[in-house]
Amino acid sequence: MDVMTSVMEQGRLVGTNSSRNHKVQAYQKMFCCVTAFLVILLLPYIHIGVIHLKFWVPNKAQVDREHCTCGCFDTVYKGSYEKPGNVRYKHIYFNATHQTFKIWLLTLAFVLVFSECLKHLLSLWLLSRLRWTMLIVFISDIFPHYYSWWSAFNYYNDDFYEQFYHQLFFSTTELLATVVVVYLCDSQVEITASKVLVVVSISCVHLIVGGLDQFVSQVFLDQGKLFQRVRNIGFLIPDFIHIFIPLCNFYRKKDGKECTRFQCFCFVLSIFAGVCIGRFLLT
Known part of the structure; x- marks a missing residue:
């Protein structure tokens, strides 16, 4: 009985340690993914949102979003919602090329x-x-x-x-x-x-x-x-x-x-x- 009890306790310890190791590895992977995501997220923001906008070209004229038009936008990615011409302001324009x-x-x-x-x-x-x-x-x-x-x-x-x-x-x-x-x-x-x-x-x-x-x-x-x-x-x-x-x-x-x-x-x-x-x- 003592031998069986000892074996069972060792099995529980091994199972507990294995479970903890899996949790630690999962947290480590999550930490690596989140950190990498944040670094990549911040790079273009620092480049355009800080260096360009605040320091390099801070005096650029503001865009009138209400009356802004873009005649060179092919509107393909908008499907049938819009046709080429004087389309409304978009935060991002891209053509199908x-x-x-x-x-x-x-x-x-x-x-x-x-x-x-x-x-x-x-x-x-x-x-x-x-x-x-x-x-x-x-x-x-x-x-x-x-x-x-x-x-x-x-x-x-x-x-x-x-x-x-x-x-x-x-x-x-x-x-x-x-x-x-x-x-x-x-x-x-x-x-x-x-x-x-x-x-x-x-x-x-x-x-x-x-x-x-x-x-x-x-x-x-x-x-x-x-x-x-x-x-x-x-x-x-x-x-x-x-x-x-x-x-x-x-x-x-x-x-x-x-x-x-x-x-x-x-x-x-x-x-x-x-x-x-x-x-x-x-x-």
């Missing part, structure tokens, strides 16, 4: 990828596996990625494609670096020379191409507008962070491991190829 679908696809991809990254990082923090130095690198990436999405949004929306492929080069290479950064945010992942050199080489390319393209003239020579200078500094700081922090982490944890000659050759070659593509082929 290929560009609108691309904007939706781009926005959906940005939101989903960013949300998953945030949930992954929050999960690492809850599991005490977050590498804080690499988290700083990831945070510095938020502005460049948000700017990439916003630029592509406007390229499609305005049918302005003069700088589209040039910006696409920066966006895709930045995305590749961010994939490695998010991977290295896990403290259980080893920081190796190959991973670090991917991030550092991309940042070096961005610094060189950006410097030859706009940074020197708009910032140092003071030929750019205020928003252009702020934008370029906003790109410069993350690139330096992407070089400094990963290299510091590597040399602090290398344990006698050095970069091989082949890795150094690939590093130099990737910078040379990146500068050629970004500076000479896409401009």
